[in-house]
Amino acid sequence: MARSDVQLMLGVKAGDDASFELLLAKYRTPLVHFLFRMVRDAATAEDLAQEVFLRVYRARKKYAPSAKFTTWLFRIATNLALNAIRDSRNEKMGISIDEPAGGESGADSGQPRIDLPDKRPGLVERMMERDRAAVIKRAILGLPEKQRAAVLLHKYHDLDYDEIADILDCSESALKSLLFRAYETLRVELAPLVAVKD
Amino acid sequence: MNCEKFEARMIAYMDGRATAEERGEVELHLVACSECRARVEEFRRLWGVLDETPAHEVSPAFDARLRARIAAEPRPSLLGWLLPQPRLALAMSLLVAMGVWISMIPPAQHQNEVARSEEEFKMIKDLQVLEDLDVLTNFEALSEVPPAQKPVQQKM
Numbered sequence: 001m002a003r004s005d006v007q008l009m010l011g012v013k014a015g016d017d018a019s020f021e022l023l024l025a026k027y028r029t030p031l032v033h034f035l036f037r038m039v040r041d042a043a044t045a046e047d048l049a050q051e052v053f054l055r056v057y058r059a060r061k062k063y064a065p066s067a068k069f070t071t072w073l074f075r076i077a078t079n080l081a082l083n084a085i086r087d088s089r090n091e092k093m094g095i096s097i098d099e100p101a102g103g104e105s106g107a108d109s110g111q112p113r114i115d116l117p118d119k120r121p122g123l124v125e126r127m128m129e130r131d132r133a134a135v136i137k138r139a140i141l142g143l144p145e146k147q148r149a150a151v152l153l154h155k156y157h158d159l160d161y162d163e164i165a166d167i168l169d170c171s172e173s174a175l176k177s178l179l180f181r182a183y184e185t186l187r188v189e190l191a192p193l194v195a196v197k198d
Numbered sequence: 199m200n201c202e203k204f205e206a207r208m209i210a211y212m213d214g215r216a217t218a219e220e221r222g223e224v225e226l227h228l229v230a231c232s233e234c235r236a237r238v239e240e241f242r243r244l245w246g247v248l249d250e251t252p253a254h255e256v257s258p259a260f261d262a263r264l265r266a267r268i269a270a271e272p273r274p275s276l277l278g279w280l281l282p283q284p285r286l287a288l289a290m291s292l293l294v295a296m297g298v299w300i301s302m303i304p305p306a307q308h309q310n311e312v313a314r315s316e317e318e319f320k321m322i323k324d325l326q327v328l329e330d331l332d333v334l335t336n337f338e339a340l341s342e343v344p345p346a347q348k349p350v351q352q353k354m
Contacts, residue, residue: 024264029256036254046257050264057268136251154209155248161215179209187237187244194243 005069012060020060023069024053030157031077037152038081039088040141048084052077068163075167078149085145132193139189147182154179199227204234212241 003011003019005026011019031052036045055076140148146168153164165175187194199207204227210216211224228235 024261028260029253032256032260033253037251042254042257045254046260049256050260050267053264054267054271058271132247133251136247140248140251151248155245161210173206176206176209180205183209183241183244186248187240190244190247193247194240 006065009056009060009063009069010065012057013063020057023056027070027073028053031073034074034152034157035077035081037137037140037156038078038145038148039084040137044084048077048080051080067166070157070159071163071166074153074157074159074163078153078167081149082145135193136190139186142189143182143185147178147185150175150178151182151186199223201227201231201234204228204231208234208238208241212238212245 003022005023008019008023012023028049031049032045035048035052036042039045039048052073056073140151143151150164150168153159153167159167161172161175165172168175168178170178204224207216207220207224211221216224228238
């Protein structure tokens, strides 16, 4: 009978390297996929995924099964991704790290955002130049980071609302609102793809 | 239910995670509101479109790199093992100190202490006898007994 994630992690805590290998085999791909969709760079995504597993390994002795393993894992991944995005943005803009990061509030407060999708008219024309997948990726990347993380965890990893809310440190009702706004933005951005073909 | 309330429940409804009561309210609203009905359909198509994004394949060297980084991690030291348990560390220090103190007592002093202990033990053992003697010598009733008379020598 397959051992649960918590049982495997308790095995890692007890010094069983085989348990760590099983967790790695199970979550390597989902983590890299999530991080790639978050940061849009393959090398960065793999570096961050390595960092996630390293942090899990380093924390093994203090591990206590107080939450679902996936919640813990994706919380580490989300925090690392959000930090990487902010660091990258600060580097591009040459602004101080002490300044507000923007992110979710940036979109709401009318502050200029760096990673907004190209708002120029002619989305259909651009679609002619690029394939559909690139347009979809770009639309996802254009979401504010927290909305992006919420959509990725909900759409591609099928986590429960309470897990995603825990990872993003918000209430379940706030999460549902966040998801609705994110999908609404994507619906508008990807309108030509979403429209019913005659 | 109005459109605003519907929006708050729309995702859970579409996920199939709404309660029976919520589902009933949402469906009632959808019958009455064509705009929200159209939005549900668009969201469903959007979710299908989002499935088209290809995922990045993990590089074959990923595991080897990770294992190398784990192997380079510093191993926990004995001090590191004790420090999170200060009570245990204190108890072990006291035990060690006590052992050192006992081992430093000179053997001669140790023997004297043993001899002195034996004397004290004997004295305690005789204590009852000494107490009985004390009672006998100070017993008032015995003082009234006339001293024993010397036997009179008969003249021949």
